[in-house]
Amino acid sequence: METTVPVARRVSPFLLAIIMITLVLSLVSIYQGIDAYTQDKPENGSLFLTMGVTTLAISTYLLFQTKKRVLKLGMEMPPLTTTLECQKCGFKNVRDFQRGDYIFKQLEEQCPKCNEKAMSIGSIFREIKEKEKTKEPRYS
Amino acid sequence: MLTLHTIALDGLGGDSLLSWILQIVFLGIFVVFMFYGQRIQMYIMIREVEGSLFKLKMMREEGRKMAIAAINEIGKPQVDPTAQVDRFLEYFAITPVDLDPAGIIWRLEHLLDVADKRFKDDVRLMAPQANETQIYNLEMTLGAASVLNVIYKIIRHFYLLGKKTLSLYIIMQVQMVLPLIMKEAEAHASGLKAFQLGQPIGDGAGAMVAAKLMHNYEKTKVEKDIVVAKVPIEGRTAYVLKAEGPGANVGKPGEAIKQIIEQNEGKISLAILIDAAGKLEGEKIGEVAEGVGVVIGGPEVDKYKVEETALKYKVPVNAIAIKEDVGDAISPMRKEIFDALDGVIERIKRVIRERTKEGDFVIIAGIGNSIGIGQ
Secondary structure (H helix, E strand, C coil), X not given: CCCXXXXXXXXXXXXXXXHHHHHHHHHHHHHHHHHHHXXXXXXXXXXXXHHHHHHHHHHHHHHHHCCCEXXXXXXXXXXXXXXXXXXXXXXXXXXXXXXXXXXXXXXXXXXXXXCCCCEEXXXXXXXXXXXXXXXXXXXX | CCCHHHHHHHCCCCCCHHHHHHHHHHHHHHHHXXXXXXXXXXXXXXXXXXHHHHHHHHHHHHHHHHHHHHHHHHHCCCCCCHHHHHHHHCCCCCCCCCCXXXXXXXXXXXXXXXXXXXXXXXXXXXXXXXCHHHHHHHHHHHHHHHHHHHXXXXXXXXXXXHHHHCCHHHHXXXXXXXXXXXXXXXXXXXXXXXXXXCCCEHHHHHXXXXXXXXXXXXXXXXXCCEEEEEEEECCEEEEEEEECCCXXXXXXXXXXXXXXXXXXXXXXXXXXXXXXXXXXCCCCCCCEEEEECCCCCCCCHHHHHHHHHHHHHCCCEEEEEEEECHHHHCCECEHHHHHHHHHHHHHHHHHHHHHCCCCCEEEEEECCCCCCECC
């Protein structure tokens, strides 16, 4: 079960306009900086470039912040494995968890190997794949 | 008119216009931060709390919806259970007076019994078609939804109080503990579905060890929802006990252990309790540790009873803890925990061999929630 909620952010058009103007001004400032360098005024060029790059970074960050995001609530249903075991011959079978499964439940189904009605649930667990696992702590 | 081009041409000398503007701007920033620095910091914190509060609100809503859907699906009620669920989510229990602590354990136990009966009766009314196992699981689902509701309300209280009073310290104390609270809330949110479907959870590790030991032996039901089996282990007789499964149930292991010790007139050579325990960061999930003492969590009524009886009859109490995260304890059991259980059984056998003689009687208590675990 996927439980995610889109976070609807109401972005004011005024704020959006300011961000866009700042973005344009930052580009103009970067242009002025490059222009000043070509005119042998490196001290002015540094100022305009610093101003331009800083403003460009801030306005881009703000622009990304206005994007609609998806909020994960952590209620996702992890896949569960149920292991079926034959009490007579020890045959094991694995399938996905089904509602009503519990450990040591006696099942009606026959063992595919010995054909006895001796199947029961031996284990139910969830396995986290290697890539999902968090990085091992360095001090473990 | 001042343009970027003219500024560029005028240069940045000490008396230039741009130099003046920059100095005024820097001075302005300095003054603003001097007087309003704390307030700016507070607004940043409020925004952070606001984001988490929104997430908590969504979790609470999802939890409530899940609980209602489960009741409708399993219990098939004649009337819409929404109002009853909302009432359940607002239930509270007042802890006993601790100004005079004498007898507080018995008063607390009575209160917990009343609460337990009340909750189960209410769930039976909400879900008339549900069987006993499903009633226990639905109660647990509603319990988790109730926890999410309480967490949301407490954080909302501090958030609104902080905004109203504009007190940095009110907001700061919430903001500082927020990561831990969110972890707790996420754990309960992930456990909701497990409770609804009756899946074994990490907290059931102790119960699972006892179930493995008592499987295929005759069981008797003793004190409130506890099953006991007499199991021969290493030439000794072990009373193995756990909460009755597969419904969500922890039972009263303390009372059961007390009864077994008293029935045997104190002739119990050793009591071993096995339970899931919170791991520290850096420890591995499923790590097993041994110790002494009563390893039972919760409101400590059961822990008290075991300690009292063990002291009276001088029964040594040993503990085995299976380490796991708080999130793993109330979400479906992880493979690492399941794989550790055989190692725990080997440890139990070793402890019995080392600390008792052949023919002795021992108690092995698997503590924890028996949801999804039969016997």
